[in-house]
Amino acid sequence: xxxxxxxxxxxxxxxxxxxxxxxxxxxxxxxxxxxxxxxxxxxxxxxxxxxxxxxxxxxxxxxxxxxxxxxxxxxxxxxxxxxxxxxxxxxxxxxxxxxxxxxxxxxxx
Numbered sequence: 001x002x003x004x005x006x007x008x009x010x011x012x013x014x015x016x017x018x019x020x021x022x023x024x025x026x027x028x029x030x031x032x033x034x035x036x037x038x039x040x041x042x043x044x045x046x047x048x049x050x051x052x053x054x055x056x057x058x059x060x061x062x063x064x065x066x067x068x069x070x071x072x073x074x075x076x077x078x079x080x081x082x083x084x085x086x087x088x089x090x091x092x093x094x095x096x097x098x099x100x101x102x103x104x105x106x107x108x109x
Contacts, residue, residue: 005073032086039090043097052094058087 011017046052062080069079 001071003071003073036090036093039094040097043094044101046098049095049098052098053091058084061087 009016009020011020043052062083065079065083066076069076
């Protein structure tokens with residue numbers, strides 16, 4: 001199995017580093033937009049705002065990401081920090097979507 005870390009190319013200048021990062025961002029941004037779309041669907045499907053934050057699911061994602069980081073030759077602590085930050089932003093987004101989709105429930109609560 002080829003680890004993702006093996007795809008990192010040797011760079012000799014910061015322009016090289018930035019060019020590779022920009023290319024990766026061109027791949028990551030559409031994936032993150034798609035992930036956000038699923039958060040919007042989750043807000044539609046969940047019946048109560050208390051369901052938006054699911055600590056068991058958060059921990060399951062962290063565990064999965066840490067394991068995958070190790071498999072790919074990455075830093076589990078770094079990936080966990082990135083994912084925890086992303087999940088907090090996604091939870092906030094989902095709360096906003098939940099309220100937007102249920103304006104009367106948001107006014108009552």
